[in-house]
Amino acid sequence: MDAGRSSRGRAGRLRETWAWPTTSLLGGLGEAARERLLEAGVPVRHPAERILMRESDRTDFVLILLDGVVKATGRTEDGRDALLAVRMGGDLVGELAALDASPRSATVTTVGPVAARRLTRAEFLGCVRRDARLADAVNRSIVAKLRTANTHRVNFTGCDVATRLARVLHHLTMTYGERVGAGAVIHWPITQPELATLCGAAEPSVHKALRRLRALGAVSTGYRSIRVEDLALLHSVAYPEP
The missing domain is CATH 2.60.120.10 (Jelly Rolls)
Structure with a gap:
């Protein structure tokens, strides 16, 4: 079984054999x-x-x-x-x-x-x-x-919404993202309401936290998409030094 194909073709065809993540x-x-x-x-x-x-x-x-x-x-x-x-x-x-x-x-x-x-x-x-x-x-x-x-x-215990959001995005990126330079791409659409449920927060609070992460240069957002621009920066927000 050939498990060496680690990315989809340009046409986005589904694979039935590839290098599945070792965590799976x-x-x-x-x-x-x-x-x-x-x-x-x-x-x-x-x-x-x-x-x-x-x-x-x-x-x-x-x-x-x-x-x-x-x-x-x-x-x-x-x-x-x-x-x-x-x-x-x-x-x-x-x-x-x-x-x-x-x-x-x-x-x-x-x-x-x-x-x-x-x-x-x-x-x-x-x-x-x-x-x-x-x-x-x-x-x-x-x-x-x-x-x-x-x-x-x-x-999530005792964390503000911005920290919780940063931790959710960091976990999703490390588990499912594809590293690109200093950042990473999450190759599946995630909505802000879905982020809000993962963070256990109201949507307006998540909107505000996303604006903060964008202003810092940690992430960028598009239609149903999030890209981590600086993974180290996102980690520092998610897990600040005591």
Whole structure:
């Protein structure tokens, strides 16, 4: 399996094999275990803005993302959609419902075109039971998601909105961004309301914090897009020296 193609072609074609990030499930697996996993299920492709899983539904299939981006959202008590997480090529989606047969905990929607493999619950559990290395990788993937969620909560304690926003952008950049010179590009559209839910702040406060980051030269913004111009500067705002 050729995993050496690390960028899309000029036409933006989806890849089914590339150098997945080592922090992802596929990127962290050995080649043999990865190939065994990718033999399971069926290949699927979805267009942008397609709901793949819906919160509270009792579906239990699993998606192995090969390329593209999805977002996980949850419904708040006042009826808003809160952005909970972003997942990209190499990541596993929907494993909790497959493992415990409980309703979906979030709605998963494609941000752009997505290529994946879809496994039934039986196929996914069979893979995990037959392959100890894969089971260990899935467990570590789940633990990593829980640790990220805990860190997210701790990092926001006692912080103002500008600091919280800087920390969210820094995390997204380090996890999903592509380094370009002193900065980085986040290759998927994120709206300011979505940033507000990630920061746990009102939209006007996020607008003000973004203006501050732009004025400092840390980021630039466009229509549904954010570019980090100076990653070191953004880090200094996110994690100021005591």
